[in-house]
Amino acid sequence: MKQDKISILKQYLPEQSAPIIAAWIDDYACEFKISKTRNTKLGDYRPPFRGSHHRISVNYNLNPYAFLITTVHEFAHLVAWNAHQNRIKPHGTEWKNTFKKMMLPFFELDIFPLDVKKAVVSYLQNPAASSCADKDLYKTLKRYDAPKEDVLHVEDVLENQHFTLPNGREFKKLNKIRTRFRCLEVKTGRMYLFNPLAEVKLVS
Structure with missing residues (x-):
């Protein structure tokens, strides 16, 4: 079952990162959904409610590096919620520290191209509510999108x-x-x- 998750995730993530994300899905009992495109957000986290599990969704059409960063962003919400529930701001200090910590394994695996790595390191100095809010990171990630005509x-x-x-x-x-x-x-x-x-x- 876990191997099936890894195989599916490899279609959307950098290959080396797929086993880590698959393990997180299992370890945190998370319902992970690869979602259709949403213009207003790249990903979403919903805490447990009335017996439901944690729920994370990430837009299917993101390039692998954007998909990974968005996925880690949402898992950081999950981990911060487990530790603090609703006693913290959604993108406050606790979430920022959790996000930085959860990005470390992917730096150790040297997954990112140099330009993306530099942009992510800069972004992590003070991560925002969305990678779209950081102009340098957003532009750097867009270089790895499939080409779009006349856009x-x-x-x-x-x-x-x-x-x-x-x-x-x-x-x-x-x-x-x-x-x-x-x-x-x-x-x-x-x-x-x-x-x-x-x-x-x-x-x-």
Whole structure:
């Protein structure tokens, strides 16, 4: 049964990391789900509730390094919850320290390419709620995604140019406010703030 988990996980993770994650799934009695793409999050953790097990889900379409970092991120929530339950902040000091500790085995196995390793080490100085929140780590991980035609980031779109999201919604890029870009949805006239690294397509 454990060998089956390892075989499945190897399809999504760097090969050397699969046995460790498979062991965590068993040791922590976790329901681990490889999920469909979700635009709002890369992974998710849910604590036990009314007799259920810990539950973790990770988006299936992440590249192996992003999948591994997201998986460790969610398992760190599980371990922090076991130790503290709801007495801590979701991404507070306890979670950060747990996340750093749980990343160590993968550094010892030398799993990451040098550029990813450097970005992860920098990120771990003060890990955020999501790897997407760290621009350097996010950009470095995106290098290992499968190529996508005609896709670019919001920060690369010129001011007043129009772009669309994967769901077809069309926006006009306006000015930058602190770390995000203000964009006007063409159909509704509503304003939205976009992460600079959100993936979009230009309207020709």
